[in-house]
Amino acid sequence: MTDALHRRTLLKAMPALALTGAATPLAATPPAALATPALTLAMRLRVLIGAPQELGMVDGVRKRIIPITGGTVEGPRLTGRILPGGADWQSIRADGTADILARYSIAASDGTILSITNPGYRHGPAPVLARIAKGEAVDPALYYFRTTPRFDVASDGPHAWLGRTVFLCTAARYGDHVALDIFAVG
Template identity: 30%
Template structure:
């Protein structure tokens, strides 16, 4: 029998995104679909940094109190490389916080320890300096910030 070490997380980058007004399609056959598009954003880490291409975002589905993340964004590094980042995930809020979360003026004041916001980013690029991203597994922890969202993204090593 071989010992298997548990995964270790290595910080990849911090991402902050300002969101445009959501486009809420209402309740459909699969749940409530909302587009949360990025109006601006930036990311920074030891191995890559840059900005988020505006207009990319999350086609979120809410059903039974669970928000299912379905995001596709384009990262543009400071040296001009394009990195496609798509991620799924789950967001779960306590019912007691829903009224504060419904307002753009107060939602960022809800303590992140009161909700669950996790993602699983996957990267795709042809940029030579960032080819290593194509072969990693990553996880992210999100939180609500004033006017948008913020993520801490980690490589699973």
């Protein structure tokens, strides 16, 4: 009974302690500058794509699915091939922004199968997006296309590092493929 009474008294006093400056020493100490993370190229992907499958307007957003039919993975940290069977599910907003969610698999050069989930955004000026939609090669500097890939891998395998690293990707859309440079965030 005494312990319960002591806890209630302490809990009632906590707001008063905060007002009297009990938290001031922590708040008064300026935080040290945090390190700016480095980006290191981990791999380059060339993801082959099929014709978009238009679903139409769903809840006020244009939806489409773009099949992933294959491709290659080259890089200092991973090489292999993109397996057919994945897709990029896109929601195209009224302002032209493509909200992207791609899921597909990679067969690493050592035979290991890896799964990748790659969400992101692509947007830019309407005339540039229209050229991309026509399949024209457009300078990637003219539009924004970034993703944040995540990998599902065996935690005890040679590619376990993929499952515990944050990645940032810069991308470009072409008529028959998407080029992706995937960077490990240090």
